[in-house]
Amino acid sequence: MSGMYIINDLHPERIEKEPIRNGFGRGLVEAGRRNENVVALCADLTESTKMDAFAGEFPERYFEVGVAEQNLVTVASGMAAMGKIPFTSSYAAFSPGRNWEQIRTTVCLNERNVKVVGSHAGVSVGPDGATHQMLEDIALMRVLPHMVVVAPGDSVEAQKATLALAEDERPAYLRLAREATAIFTTSRTPFDLNRAYVLKSGEDVSIIATGTMTYHALIAAEILEKDKINAEVIHVPVIKPLDVNTILASASKTKAVVTAEEAQINGGFGSAVAEVITENNPVPVRRIGIKDRFGESGSPDELMNVFGLSGHHIAMKVHELLQDMGRQ
Amino acid sequence: MNTVKKKYTITQLEEIANNIRKSIITMLETAGSGHSAGPLGLADVFTALYFDVLNLDPKNPGWEERDLLVLSNGHTVPVQYATMAHAGFFPKKELLTLRKLGSRLQGHPERVRLPGLETTSGPLGSGLSQAAGMALSLAADDDHSRWVYCIMGDGELDEGNVWEAAMFAAKYKLYNLTIIIDRNNIQIDGPTEDVMPLEDLHAKWESFGWHVIEVDGNNIESVIDACAMARAIVEQPVAIIAHTIPGKNVDFMEYDYRWHGKPPNAEQAKEALKKLRTLDGKIRSEHE
Numbered sequence: 001m002s003g004m005y006i007i008n009d010l011h012p013e014r015i016e017k018e019p020i021r022n023g024f025g026r027g028l029v030e031a032g033r034r035n036e037n038v039v040a041l042c043a044d045l046t047e048s049t050k051m052d053a054f055a056g057e058f059p060e061r062y063f064e065v066g067v068a069e070q071n072l073v074t075v076a077s078g079m080a081a082m083g084k085i086p087f088t089s090s091y092a093a094f095s096p097g098r099n100w101e102q103i104r105t106t107v108c109l110n111e112r113n114v115k116v117v118g119s120h121a122g123v124s125v126g127p128d129g130a131t132h133q134m135l136e137d138i139a140l141m142r143v144l145p146h147m148v149v150v151a152p153g154d155s156v157e158a159q160k161a162t163l164a165l166a167e168d169e170r171p172a173y174l175r176l177a178r179e180a181t182a183i184f185t186t187s188r189t190p191f192d193l194n195r196a197y198v199l200k201s202g203e204d205v206s207i208i209a210t211g212t213m214t215y216h217a218l219i220a221a222e223i224l225e226k227d228k229i230n231a232e233v234i235h236v237p238v239i240k241p242l243d244v245n246t247i248l249a250s251a252s253k254t255k256a257v258v259t260a261e262e263a264q265i266n267g268g269f270g271s272a273v274a275e276v277i278t279e280n281n282p283v284p285v286r287r288i289g290i291k292d293r294f295g296e297s298g299s300p301d302e303l304m305n306v307f308g309l310s311g312h313h314i315a316m317k318v319h320e321l322l323q324d325m326g327r328q
Numbered sequence: 329m330n331t332v333k334k335k336y337t338i339t340q341l342e343e344i345a346n347n348i349r350k351s352i353i354t355m356l357e358t359a360g361s362g363h364s365a366g367p368l369g370l371a372d373v374f375t376a377l378y379f380d381v382l383n384l385d386p387k388n389p390g391w392e393e394r395d396l397l398v399l400s401n402g403h404t405v406p407v408q409y410a411t412m413a414h415a416g417f418f419p420k421k422e423l424l425t426l427r428k429l430g431s432r433l434q435g436h437p438e439r440v441r442l443p444g445l446e447t448t449s450g451p452l453g454s455g456l457s458q459a460a461g462m463a464l465s466l467a468a469d470d471d472h473s474r475w476v477y478c479i480m481g482d483g484e485l486d487e488g489n490v491w492e493a494a495m496f497a498a499k500y501k502l503y504n505l506t507i508i509i510d511r512n513n514i515q516i517d518g519p520t521e522d523v524m525p526l527e528d529l530h531a532k533w534e535s536f537g538w539h540v541i542e543v544d545g546n547n548i549e550s551v552i553d554a555c556a557m558a559r560a561i562v563e564q565p566v567a568i569i570a571h572t573i574p575g576k577n578v579d580f581m582e583y584d585y586r587w588h589g590k591p592p593n594a595e596q597a598k599e600a601l602k603k604l605r606t607l608d609g610k611i612r613s614e615h616e
Contacts, residue, residue: 039468060468061468063464063500065492065496066492066495066496068492068495068496070453070454070457070488070489070492071457071489071492071493071496074454074457074458074461074489074493075457075458075460075461075464075493075496076461077447077457077458077461078398078447078457078458078459078460078461078462078463078464078465079461079462079464079465080461081396081446081447081458081461081462081465082461082462082465082466082469083465084465086461101451102451102454102457102489105448105449105450105451105454106447106448106449106454106457106458109438109440109448110438110439110440110447110448111439111440
């Protein structure tokens with residue numbers, strides 16, 4: 001590993017796991033302690049989006065909106081107008097799924113400091129099935145002017161991201177996952193809203209991942225090492241604004257890129273990376289993600305395998321790409 | 329800070345409203361697109377608000393003790409622009425830039441472009457929630473001096489977001505929130521009761537936990553009185569249903585839903601201005 005503070009032993013059976021949303025819950029309480037203008041609004045999912053700790057400690061700054069996601073973000077817009085820093089939460093399928101226009105007009109065009117927190121994103125939601133497995137949120141949010149889009153890789157990073165967003169004045173979308181996710185960063189790992197991070201340097205291929213897929217990208221790099229392929233792994237917790245320099249520097253070096261996300265590849269994170277590479281210094285790109293279909297019920301592990309989202313699948317995609325390029 | 333607000337007589341206010349209507353006609357004709365009926369119908373409500381009810385400072389639009397006016401039905405913004413210009417927020421000649429490239433007066437209001445606007449609107453049904461968020465923040469901060477007003481169209485009440493906000497405002501007992509519903513009975517596709525019936529509107533708002541007042545929305549004195557009454561209601565948000573005549577005072581536009589979404593051409597504008605000019609000097613007689 002290249003001097004970054006990440007966990008050394010990534011073995012799936014030994015690494016500690018925790019839902020990413022838990023880190024958001026802790027970060028929100030800390031943000032509330034640091035700034036009395038931080039307020040929280042929830043659409044009837046306080047415990048499962050992990051706003052309960054904030055609601056317990058700051059009952060006068062916590063507002064239950066009921067099952068009304070359009071109202072959720074527009075009330076927040078009004079509160080932001082008065083200097084509050086509102087964090088709104090629901091499942092990502094409902095917010096920003098249902099209330100996209102309200103976010104567009106009253107938050108982004110209106111330039112209001114509202115934080116949209118979408119929990120239970122991705123297929124790893126599991127048994128609830130396709131209706132609740134939000135896969136289009138990255139595309140929906142990154143297309144909006146003024147919007148910051150953040151998909152933390154684990155709960156420790158989610159906590160830092162929440163604190164960073166509380167101190168940032170731009171509208172933002174924070175993408176969270178339901179299932180226990182491997183914690184590969186530590187309290188000392190840096191987090192900055194303008195940065196992507198090279199977690200492992202390599203020369204043969206760049207694996208560029210966001211959110212829950214970064215851990216799997218690291219596993220893929222370990223698999224590839226056994227095949228004598230030295231992969232560079234880049235973690236992109238902030239999808240917008242994208243750290244273009246880090247991505248382009250890596251792509252120029254390895255000349256082969258595989259992206260990974262637990263979301264639709266159409267319009268999503270992989271598209272964002274491909275856009276940047278195509279316009280600046282084209283090299284072959286392959287994308288791992290959901291390929292223009294909906295999810296379904298199943299256990300999170302089963303679904304990650306069915307949809308080709310494991311470290312093993314990323315490693316296979318790297319082989320495929322290098323073979324296509326005649327480098328293997 | 330205390331502002332000494334100029335107190336206008338009702339006759340003076342009616343003259344102001346008539347001048348605002350003339351500006352609306354000229355603006356829309358110059359723009360070549362935009363909505364006519366709603367802005368003309370709302371001229372009396374806006375005159376009452378900007379020249380009597382609201383605590384505002386046109387020279388300091390960001391004044392931290394001001395009352396807040398949220399325009400939810402953004403397509404009627406020509407009446408707000410015209411009223412703001414007549415109140416001194418910006419020069420009247422700027423009204424002719426409506427809908428033109430580079431103008432601060434966008435076709436639908438954009439807060440970031442024009443100081444004095446409290447929000448950005450156009451897509452319907454989201455203003456009340458924002459007004460509720462403002463009122464909630466003021467109440468949470470124990471600021472009981474400032475008031476939040478929200479202007480809404482009647483057609484916009486078709487939107488589900490409105491009723492989410494109605495429940496929310498009642499739950500949090502937003503006493504400092506007053507909405508004025510422009511009950512002009514028309515929307516783009518026709519009469520509201522044909523497109524999607526709204527009645528019994530009074531009973532609907534009451535059953536959602538609101539105090540409801542009905543007024544003649546083209547009678548400035550009634551609008552001012554209703555707003556004063558709204559400030560006396562505690563524990564409940566207040567809905568003022570303002571019955572207005574769409575296209576008010578331009579006879580060939582009055583009551584006709586086809587004027588909802590189009591501007592007058594040069595000839596129609598000339599005719600409309602002539603009608604409005606004939607009202608100068610005999611304004612008061614209408615309500616006597």
